[in-house]
Amino acid sequence: MGRTAFGAHDAAFEAAKERLNTLKEEPDNNVKLQIYALFKQATKGPCNTPKPGAFDFVGRAKWQAWSGLGDISQDEAQKQYIDIINGLAGEESPAETEQAGEEASSYKEIKVTKENKVCSILLNRPAKKNAITWLMYNEIVQALDDASKDDSVTVAVITGAGDYYCSGNDLGNFMNIDPKDMPKMARDGKELLRRFVTAFIDFPKPLIGAVNGPAVGVSVTVLGLFDAVYATDKATFHTPFTELGQSAEGCSSYVFPKLMGNTKANEMLLFNKKLTAHEACERGLVTEVLPHDSFQKEVQTRVEYVAQLPPQSVREGKKLVRDQEREDLHKANEKECEVLEGRWLSEECVRAIMSFFTKKARL
Numbered sequence: 001m002g003r004t005a006f007g008a009h010d011a012a013f014e015a016a017k018e019r020l021n022t023l024k025e026e027p028d029n030n031v032k033l034q035i036y037a038l039f040k041q042a043t044k045g046p047c048n049t050p051k052p053g054a055f056d057f058v059g060r061a062k063w064q065a066w067s068g069l070g071d072i073s074q075d076e077a078q079k080q081y082i083d084i085i086n087g088l089a090g091e092e093s094p095a096e097t098e099q100a101g102e103e104a105s106s107y108k109e110i111k112v113t114k115e116n117k118v119c120s121i122l123l124n125r126p127a128k129k130n131a132i133t134w135l136m137y138n139e140i141v142q143a144l145d146d147a148s149k150d151d152s153v154t155v156a157v158i159t160g161a162g163d164y165y166c167s168g169n170d171l172g173n174f175m176n177i178d179p180k181d182m183p184k185m186a187r188d189g190k191e192l193l194r195r196f197v198t199a200f201i202d203f204p205k206p207l208i209g210a211v212n213g214p215a216v217g218v219s220v221t222v223l224g225l226f227d228a229v230y231a232t233d234k235a236t237f238h239t240p241f242t243e244l245g246q247s248a249e250g251c252s253s254y255v256f257p258k259l260m261g262n263t264k265a266n267e268m269l270l271f272n273k274k275l276t277a278h279e280a281c282e283r284g285l286v287t288e289v290l291p292h293d294s295f296q297k298e299v300q301t302r303v304e305y306v307a308q309l310p311p312q313s314v315r316e317g318k319k320l321v322r323d324q325e326r327e328d329l330h331k332a333n334e335k336e337c338e339v340l341e342g343r344w345l346s347e348e349c350v351r352a353i354m355s356f357f358t359k360k361a362r363l
């Protein structure tokens with residue numbers, strides 16, 4: 001019987017799937033067969049299909065590779081799958097490279113460091129203002145999943161590399177797609193966004209946003225799911241969803257009206273008002289605005305304080321608060337993702353994204 005939920009390496013497995021598509025060199029046929037077999041074993045369990053006929057050479061080779069794995073567990077197959085792909089990507093496995101709190105080598109578009117009980121997740125595409133690609137969504141989910149399970153971590157922090165915190169969804173995620181593949185792209189996008197936002201709703205430890213510069217789109221909305229948000233006075237907060245023919249996500253249709261009231265939430269989510277850091281603070285989206293020049297140091301002091309608090313007490317406290325609205329947050333996430341799936345297929349959205357790249361090309 002196939003499983004609907006994956007095992008212990010879920011997020012790393014999803015990231016490895018993405019990474020397979022970005023390999024510069026195609027693996028040789030034997031390795032491809034091995035990857036195929038491990039994928040089948042990881043997602044469906046031991047081979048249970050009839051052996052293909054003698055003239056179906058490809059089908060037989062695949063069948064032999066899969067059935068050759070015998071009954072190794074789905075978790076073990078996931079692990080081997082991840083190891084092979086990380087190996088092909090020219091990387092050692094995270095367990096081998098982890099030293100001095102560094103886990104950077106297992107990630108391509110974020111950088112994760114663990115030090116003094118703090119897991120720092122750096123959005124690391126400064127040349128693209130840290131726009132979030134499909135790979136990066138997966139990597140963030142993986143990093144949050146790792147941080148939640150790692151007993152040496154008591155608090156997680158997300159920040160951006162360079163002058164931006166994040167410019168939101170990478171609009172290239174929706175480009176160069178054959179029209180006939182659009183429905184699949186929208187379905188996959190919906191599923192990925194749902195998993196991404198779920199990772200924030202259910203993150204069990206304190207999660208702190210260190211907004212080092214302008215923030216756009218989904219990077220703004222999920223801040224409503226953080227436990228504290230510190231912003232430099234140079235940060236801005238912009239959710240231009242309707243300009244892009246899209247709609248609210250990140251549970252913002254639920255959280256923003258609660259934080260700031262309907263009309264102020266509408267100003268952001270429907271009418272695209274860009275807030276300054278101080279305005280975002282007045283509206284409850286930001287905990288505290290800090291001077292840009294001493295931002296890192298000031299945030300560090302606050303994070304270090306949280307990191308040394310009794311971790312179980314903090315976790316229980318967070319759970320009490322989150323449980324008050326956890327179900328509603330999951331419902332809001334489901335609904336928002338469903339609506340967005342339809343939006344991504346709309347002419348309004350396709351035109352807006354084309355227009356962003358056309359304007360860029362003209363400059």
Ligand SMILES: CCCCC/C=C/CC(=O)SCCNC(=O)CCNC(=O)[C@H](O)C(C)(C)COP(=O)(O)OP(=O)(O)OC[C@H]1O[C@@H](n2cnc3c(N)ncnc32)[C@H](O)[C@@H]1OP(=O)(O)O
Nearest residue numbers: 127128129131167168169170171172189192193216217218
């Ligand atoms: C799984 C899917 C889930 C989807 C979830 C949905 C989320 C919704 C959103 O997040 S909506 C928000 C989307 N983001 C935007 O609309 C921002 C678009 N970018 C801009 O408007 C501007 O780039 C800017 C205001 C962020 C920065 O402007 P500036 O002039 O300072 O810099 P550049 O425009 O020259 O940017 C530098 C390079 O970065 C590229 N880039 C920036 N943001 C994005 C982006 N979101 N997507 C793709 N690329 C982006 C930009 O194209 C430049 O690249 P280049 O140097 O190669 O030209």
